[in-house]
Amino acid sequence: MCGIVGIISDETKTADIIDSLKKLEYRGYDSSGIAFVKDGRIEVYKSVGKIEALKNSIKNLLDEKVEVGIAHTRWATHGQPNDINAHPHTDCTGKIAIVHNGIIENFRELRGMLEALGHKFKSDTDTEVIAHLIEEEYSGDLFEAVMKAIRKLDGAYAIGVIHSDHPDMIVAARKGSPLVIGIGEDTTILASDVTPIIRYTKDVIFLEDGDVALLKKGKVEIYRSSGEKVERRVQHINWDESAAEKGGYDHFMIKEIMEEPMVISSAMTGRVRSGRVDIPEIKEIDFSKIRRINLVACGTSYHAALFFKYFVEFHTDLDVLVEVSSEFRYRKPHVDKDTLTIAISQSGETADTLESIRLAKRLGSRIIAITNVVGSTITRESDISIMMNSGPEIGVAATKTYVAQLTVLLLLGLQIIEQRGFWAGRHEKIFDTLLRLPEVFSSILDSSDRIREIAEDFKDYNHFMYIGRGYGYPTALEGALKLKEISYIHAEGYPAGELKHGPIALLDENFPVFAIAPQDSLYQKMKSNIMECRARNAKIIALTTSENRDILQVADIILEVPKVPEELYPLVMSPVIQLFAYHVAVLKRHDPDKPRNLAKSVTVE
Ligand code: F6R
Numbered sequence: 001m002c003g004i005v006g007i008i009s010d011e012t013k014t015a016d017i018i019d020s021l022k023k024l025e026y027r028g029y030d031s032s033g034i035a036f037v038k039d040g041r042i043e044v045y046k047s048v049g050k051i052e053a054l055k056n057s058i059k060n061l062l063d064e065k066v067e068v069g070i071a072h073t074r075w076a077t078h079g080q081p082n083d084i085n086a087h088p089h090t091d092c093t094g095k096i097a098i099v100h101n102g103i104i105e106n107f108r109e110l111r112g113m114l115e116a117l118g119h120k121f122k123s124d125t126d127t128e129v130i131a132h133l134i135e136e137e138y139s140g141d142l143f144e145a146v147m148k149a150i151r152k153l154d155g156a157y158a159i160g161v162i163h164s165d166h167p168d169m170i171v172a173a174r175k176g177s178p179l180v181i182g183i184g185e186d187t188t189i190l191a192s193d194v195t196p197i198i199r200y201t202k203d204v205i206f207l208e209d210g211d212v213a214l215l216k217k218g219k220v221e222i223y224r225s226s227g228e229k230v231e232r233r234v235q236h237i238n239w240d241e242s243a244a245e246k247g248g249y250d251h252f253m254i255k256e257i258m259e260e261p262m263v264i265s266s267a268m269t270g271r272v273r274s275g276r277v278d279i280p281e282i283k284e285i286d287f288s289k290i291r292r293i294n295l296v297a298c299g300t301s302y303h304a305a306l307f308f309k310y311f312v313e314f315h316t317d318l319d320v321l322v323e324v325s326s327e328f329r330y331r332k333p334h335v336d337k338d339t340l341t342i343a344i345s346q347s348g349e350t351a352d353t354l355e356s357i358r359l360a361k362r363l364g365s366r367i368i369a370i371t372n373v374v375g376s377t378i379t380r381e382s383d384i385s386i387m388m389n390s391g392p393e394i395g396v397a398a399t400k401t402y403v404a405q406l407t408v409l410l411l412l413g414l415q416i417i418e419q420r421g422f423w424a425g426r427h428e429k430i431f432d433t434l435l436r437l438p439e440v441f442s443s444i445l446d447s448s449d450r451i452r453e454i455a456e457d458f459k460d461y462n463h464f465m466y467i468g469r470g471y472g473y474p475t476a477l478e479g480a481l482k483l484k485e486i487s488y489i490h491a492e493g494y495p496a497g498e499l500k501h502g503p504i505a506l507l508d509e510n511f512p513v514f515a516i517a518p519q520d521s522l523y524q525k526m527k528s529n530i531m532e533c534r535a536r537n538a539k540i541i542a543l544t545t546s547e548n549r550d551i552l553q554v555a556d557i558i559l560e561v562p563k564v565p566e567e568l569y570p571l572v573m574s575p576v577i578q579l580f581a582y583h584v585a586v587l588k589r590h591d592p593d594k595p596r597n598l599a600k601s602v603t604v605e
Contacts, residue, residue: 002087002101003027003073004179006160006170006190008217014069015062018055020189020196021071025051026245027192028392029073030081030375034058035088035097036069037167042097046086067167070160070190072099076374077389078107079124089128091135092119095164096142098134100127101192102156102177103389105270110152130159138163143214146171150212150225155269158207160190170215173225174207176265181205181213181220183234188215194237195244205232253395253486253592257578258445261438263400264571266389267407268435277415277431281386282368287419291338292319294365296328296356298602300398301344303478304405307570308342310471311413315427316420325352329359337364344409345369346393346401347601348376357381370408372401386412395593396600397486399578402478406571410434430565437571440562444575447559448583451576454541454557455583461512464489465503465538466577467496468516469526475516475543475570479577486585486592496529507536514580515555516573519545520566530554543576 003024007017017034032054033046043061047054051073055062072087079085088097104110107126110133115121119132133152138145142163150157156176162169172179172190182189182197182204189197190213194204205220207213211230214221223229239248249255271279293312295305302324309320323333325343329352335341341360345353348371357367357378369382372390379385388404410430417427433440458464464483468476473495480493494503496515507513513533517526530540531554542555545563552558559580561572585592 009187031086105155472516482581
């Protein structure tokens with residue numbers, strides 16, 4: 001996720017701005033840049049790679065005092081990671097510089113309009129349109145120009161803007177992406193989160209969506225984008241830097257789970273237009289001409305792929321093949337030019353998935369990558385990439401990226417359903433509920449404390465069986481994987497109907513069962529399977545739909561999620577299985593962010 005820093009002070013050197021930017025390194029980035037006003041001119045320096053490279057590029061200027069400066073770490077979304085696409089971006093006059101975090105959905109339309117007015121663009125980014133828009137609106141008042149410009153933006157943004165004629169101010173605005181302001185004695189600082197601010201002050205203001213702030217030395221004024229002035233509470237924080245990086249949480253994993261409502265919104269941003277799914281990246285693919293879809297993925301990404309198979313096969317006439325990449329690459333798969341291959345990988349670097357792409361390509365298949373890392377090897381070797389836009393995931397176990405994968409796959413599935421002529425009222429309902437999911441997720445995440453209490457009661461078991469049917473099966477697999485990889489408890493994920501073909505022999509009072517049992521079309525079958533487990537004295541945790549009293553007959557512990565169309569249960573149940581695994585791991589005193597023997601990106605076979 002991009003990081004923003006802006007500082008106004010009499011005492012600031014460029015080195016201080018760079019040091020503040022370094023505090024945002026933990027968020028992940030592919031390039032960085034800085035802009036400041038010197039001798040009445042804006043100077044901009046950018047560098048791909050580490051902030052250290054940026055620092056080296058301005059070695060001679062590090063001791064230079066600057067009144068105002070902005071800096072940025074970029075996590076690419078539009079355009080490759082390179083020096084030109086790195087922020088800050090400037091307008092045609094070079095007097096305005098801007099840093100931005102978020103995605104501008106209508107940037108193509110705006111860019112066309114601005115080019116028609118004679119503006120010259122240098123980068124491929126959505127951000128640069130904001131600089132030119134401000135230039136277009138500017139007639140001596142920077143604050144006014146920013147106000148007018150942001151009213152034309154659709155999408156999400158947190159921005160910091162400076163102008164060479166106004167070296168005493170930064171104008172900042174937020175909608176959908178966070179921004180925090182710290183007001184120290186002689187320094188006012190703007191940042192994406194509190195980490196760079198702590199060094200200057202612990203009194204901060206968190207901007208709200210729709211706020212526009214005018215930062216000057218030692219003071220700030222905040223307005224709504226409608227123009228009305230507002231007061232925001234100054235909050236005193238007691239976090240040290242390590243707590244601040246984690247947003248005050250104990251671990252990145254829980255912080256990232258708590259980000260899931262935002263992750264769903266970002267995955268949908270720019271992909272819904274006029275009440276329909278419209279994924280711009282795949283506009284040239286005619287899904288009515290495709291004969292089959294082939295998915296390759298590993299681990300958690302494989303579970304997302306499995307969900308997609310169930311979803312698309314159920315709602316269309318397409319065959320969907322799914323295979324773990326490490327098997328696919330050594331088989332003789334029936335993939336050809338009429339087969340579309342979709343590779344799912346949060347890191348974009350998984351060796352087996354990459355080799356599977358190469359094999360599918362040799363067989364004539366077109367490749368779509370669904371990944372979270374722009375410029376990763378998998379994006380470079382695929383024909384089309386659909387980005388998950390979740391921001392970097394620091395916890396090794398995939399959590400928010402799984403949620404983003406499911407969201408993107410649901411959107412893709414809905415688009416395929418429509419193009420193949422199967423769209424019906426049910427899909428309208430799935431689509432409408434998907435749009436509301438960020439709110440639904442927030443309510444589910446509120447149950448974290450209760451899930452911890454349950455985790456406390458179950459943490460000392462040595463084995464767990466996760467079971468599910470239909471859409472509940474990928475969730476059972478993912479629940480078992482999360483638990484085993486971070487708590488080191490043996491956990492199996494099984495289709496509930498398979499239990500009696502062997503694994504039920506394992507069950508007894510020391511082998512609890514985590515049943516994925518929403519009130520969906522297979523609920524009664526699932527209930528019978530739970531009864532079979534209970535008959536072997538296994539304790540049952542049932543993850544079901546709210547107000548399902550019927551499950552009380554068979555379960556010892558009940559966890560609930562709101563009722564949604566059954567195709568959405570894998571998504572809404574994800575935070576519950578993740579939180580359960582997280583709390584068990586922490587209660588067992590394991591570090592959930594760095595599970596033993598595992599790596600965030602698996603670049604070897
Ligand atoms: C589990 C987990 C792994 C990854 C797998 C594939 O929490 O993170 O199972 O899902 O290694 O990784 P990507 O998605 O990067 O290809």
